[in-house]
Amino acid sequence: xxxxxxxxxxxxxxxxxxxxxxxxxxxxxxxxxxxxxxxxxxxxxxxxxxxxxxxxxxxxxxxxxxxxxxxxxxxxxxxxxxxxxxxxxxxxxxxxxxxxxxxxxxxxxxxxxxxxxxxxxxxxxxxxxxxxxxxxxxxxxxxxxxxxxxxxxxxxxxxxxxxxxxxxxxxxxxxxxxxxxxxxxxxxxxxxxxxxxxxxxxxxxxxxxxxxxxxxxxxxxxxxxxxxxxxxxxxxxxxxxxxxxxxxxxxxxxxxxxxxxxxxxxxxxxxxxxxxxxxxxxxxxxxxxxxxxxxxxxxxxxxxxxxxxxxxxxxxxxxxxxxxxxxxxxxxxxxxxxxxxxxxxxxxxxxxxxxxxxxxxxxxxxx
Amino acid sequence: xxxxxxxxxxxxxxxxxxxxxxxxxxxxxxxxxxxxxxxxxxxxxxxxxxxxxxxxxxxxxxxxxxxxxxxxxxxxxxxxxxxxxxxxxxxxxxxxxxxxxxxxxxxxxxxxxxxxxxxxxxxxxxxxxxxxxxxxxxxxxxxxxxxxxxxxxxxxxxxxxxxxxxxxxxxxxxxxxxxxxxxxxxxxxxxxxxxxxxxxxxxxxxxxxxxxxxxxxxxxxxxxxxxxxxxxxxxxxxxxxxxxxxxxxxxxxxxxxxxxxxxxxxxx
Numbered sequence: 001x002x003x004x005x006x007x008x009x010x011x012x013x014x015x016x017x018x019x020x021x022x023x024x025x026x027x028x029x030x031x032x033x034x035x036x037x038x039x040x041x042x043x044x045x046x047x048x049x050x051x052x053x054x055x056x057x058x059x060x061x062x063x064x065x066x067x068x069x070x071x072x073x074x075x076x077x078x079x080x081x082x083x084x085x086x087x088x089x090x091x092x093x094x095x096x097x098x099x100x101x102x103x104x105x106x107x108x109x110x111x112x113x114x115x116x117x118x119x120x121x122x123x124x125x126x127x128x129x130x131x132x133x134x135x136x137x138x139x140x141x142x143x144x145x146x147x148x149x150x151x152x153x154x155x156x157x158x159x160x161x162x163x164x165x166x167x168x169x170x171x172x173x174x175x176x177x178x179x180x181x182x183x184x185x186x187x188x189x190x191x192x193x194x195x196x197x198x199x200x201x202x203x204x205x206x207x208x209x210x211x212x213x214x215x216x217x218x219x220x221x222x223x224x225x226x227x228x229x230x231x232x233x234x235x236x237x238x239x240x241x242x243x244x245x246x247x248x249x250x251x252x253x254x255x256x257x258x259x260x261x262x263x264x265x266x267x268x269x270x271x272x273x274x275x276x277x278x279x280x281x282x283x284x285x286x287x288x289x290x291x292x293x294x295x296x297x298x299x300x301x302x303x304x305x306x307x308x309x310x311x312x313x314x315x316x317x318x319x320x321x322x323x324x325x326x327x328x329x330x331x332x333x334x335x336x337x338x339x340x341x342x343x344x345x346x347x348x349x350x351x352x353x354x355x356x357x358x359x360x361x362x363x364x365x366x367x
Numbered sequence: 368x369x370x371x372x373x374x375x376x377x378x379x380x381x382x383x384x385x386x387x388x389x390x391x392x393x394x395x396x397x398x399x400x401x402x403x404x405x406x407x408x409x410x411x412x413x414x415x416x417x418x419x420x421x422x423x424x425x426x427x428x429x430x431x432x433x434x435x436x437x438x439x440x441x442x443x444x445x446x447x448x449x450x451x452x453x454x455x456x457x458x459x460x461x462x463x464x465x466x467x468x469x470x471x472x473x474x475x476x477x478x479x480x481x482x483x484x485x486x487x488x489x490x491x492x493x494x495x496x497x498x499x500x501x502x503x504x505x506x507x508x509x510x511x512x513x514x515x516x517x518x519x520x521x522x523x524x525x526x527x528x529x530x531x532x533x534x535x536x537x538x539x540x541x542x543x544x545x546x547x548x549x550x551x552x553x554x555x556x557x558x559x560x561x562x563x564x565x566x567x568x569x570x571x572x573x574x575x576x577x578x579x580x581x582x583x584x585x586x587x588x589x590x591x592x593x594x595x596x597x598x599x600x601x602x603x604x605x606x607x608x609x610x611x612x613x614x615x616x617x618x619x620x621x622x623x624x625x626x627x628x629x630x631x632x633x634x635x
Contacts, residue, residue: 052536052540053539053540054536054539054540073539074536074539074540075539075540075541075542075543075544076542079540080540080541081536081537081540083533083536083537084533085531085533087531087533087534087536087537088537089534089537089538089551089552089556090556091552091555091556100538100541100543100551101541101542101543104541104542104543104547104551105542148541149540149541151541152541152542
């Protein structure tokens, strides 16, 4: 395996009595787009500050290309940050902001000018050199902040919720641009957000965090399709989560019926959480349905209808449908075996991965 | 609108009676000779005599020294205070002395610096001969700076407290050392506070007179001392007013020089 560019080994960060990071291990490879995703207070920004060097770990090791950097000050790290509020220097204009790092290093005036022009063109702000910061819109300040951070040729760019202050449309645009930028530059991005949609759209790899711990990490598709627990399932996208029993491998019972599924490796008759994504559910006639539900309400969301319904066992179901449904009618609900995701209670990420590897191998041998 | 004007009446009265009228009276008085004749002689005397010009130079020079001393002490102090956890409490301790009467503080210094004061007692105890501390330029500067320091710290402290911490992090992040961050980020962003502090110290220092007498022993004679002498001793109100007018003009010039300027220019 390649040497990770950043590695955390059992990193703990405490403020007085409160632990904001409870023993975090993570590895980050060079050249990819990583996202730390979690609700506020989950410790994601703390990780960013530790990588940047703005605060120091209470215990544990932080490695950069294999070398411990716990005691390296922020100004000596080859890491630059795009701050949540942009943190542009109000006493300098756009040019001076972008040139700040190069000026400190004593780069020649001519070189600085070329580089600033090039960076501003890259973030589509050519010709804004002499503007004052307070004359720029939020989106433009954002771009200046990115240009300024990239001016030092960092190995890693840290982005602390940089899009949260922008309006919806601009945010979508910036998501494309940031992704594009990362691909073109080929450097590592570590992006912090509480917006799961943003995380799924942009990342190569996501760390889902809650209460100072990394709950799950993986590609967006992995995390969306195979959430490890209730928190991840609910945090990433909409989910229907019902109680079920894993009768045997590939056979699960919930909502009063038994269904074929694709999970295995659990004890017989183990209690589990069953996850079904609203977009995987389809409405049909009651005779053709695997479950029968009564429609309670529906909301028009523009590109789909969000329908809520309940089955005869009292479970709530949320369904995304392209066609509207009649309220208070009985409808059938269908889904495929692969749409059923099983989550064991209190399964750690390591156990989860081991079980997945195990039964996938068995499954392949069976074929 | 009428209501707003109504609320403004007390302050307007105050301004007219205690600010406007005295300035006009002083202006008129400055053109009067000692026996009540309209004349320009006072100004002629002021700008024609080496004594008055030396006094003016003295006033400006000592006000400048006091300002520099307080600034050199106050900026690092304000910087340090801002890093403390209960910074408002510490700030209160620094402001506290300003609640005590100026004369009282000055007399306290006579007790400390005097021939039989605390410092000399200590020196004697250590086996040294007592020193002449009071009535020297140094003691004058010490006491004046002591009295003015809170007025310098307060605006600088406020300006520093307003600087967003992420700006300082951004500076480190971009490779700046502590010193470079201070020079390129903290200092420019607290410039308004420094300016306000300079105004708050320099302008009152121009017309100090009580400390010059009690602590400086009239070795330092400033325009403030001269005004006092003319009004209370020689009874030459015309000359006293002229010096007053000159002082006011000096203050206006100070305000103009230290005014807030539009930002511009590359400061590297």
